[in-house]
Structure formats: C-alpha cells, structure tokens
Amino acid sequence: MENILARASIGISELKINPTATIEKAEGPVAILNRNKPVAYLIPARAWEAICERLDDLELAEIIKARSGEQAVSVKLDEL
Known part of the structure; x- marks a missing residue:
C-alpha cells in the first residue's frame, strides 16, 4: 500500500466530472487516485509558489x- 501525502483525496474519474469544484474545495494538497493509488497531487498555487x-x-x-572557501574580490561600485 502506498502512502498518500495529503489530507484529502479524490478519484481521477470524479476529478474529470468537475475539476473546478475540486479546486475550489481544496484547502491544501489533494491526492488524485487511480484505482486507489496516488497518481498525482493537486496543490494550491500559493503552496506551489512557496515550494x-x-x-x-x-x-x-x-x-x-x-563558494565559502573562495577568496573575496574587492569591487568598486563604479566598476560595475
């Protein structure tokens, strides 16, 4: 059995019927299942941006x- 790394899940067939409703209901990641196995995750845009x-x-x-061991190079602002 595979771990589902989300609090919510939905079958892929159900997702096909009304994807907009799934997105609107999602308060976090949603596991997309095919034959009870996770095949994808749907995450909110904010979460993806944070990742x-x-x-x-x-x-x-x-x-x-x-670069922590490299020698520092002195540069004047006018040289940039």
Missing part, C-alpha cells in the same frame, strides 16, 4: 556553501 521559493533558497545556499 519554488524554498527550492530557489536551497539552491542559493548550496552555491554559497560551495
């Missing part, structure tokens, strides 16, 4: 870690 922002932050943190 993307967090991934960007993690990527920048990795760049900072990789």
Whole structure:
C-alpha cells in the first residue's frame, strides 16, 4: 500500500466530472487516485509558489556553501 501525502483525496474519474469544484474545495494538497493509488497531487498555487521559493533558497545556499572557501574580490561600485 502506498502512502498518500495529503489530507484529502479524490478519484481521477470524479476529478474529470468537475475539476473546478475540486479546486475550489481544496484547502491544501489533494491526492488524485487511480484505482486507489496516488497518481498525482493537486496543490494550491500559493503552496506551489512557496515550494519554488524554498527550492530557489536551497539552491542559493548550496552555491554559497560551495563558494565559502573562495577568496573575496574587492569591487568598486563604479566598476560595475
């Protein structure tokens, strides 16, 4: 049995009937099921934007870690 990583779920057949109602009812992630197995997740736009922002932050943190041993370069504002 697979874990469902959402508080709510809906069958794919039911989603096809009225996707707008599902989106409007969703207060968080919704697992889309096919034969009682999760095949996709529907998440609110705000949640997706927060995820993307967090991934960007993690990527920048990795760049900072990789460069932490490098020598600093002095630059004047006029040179930019």
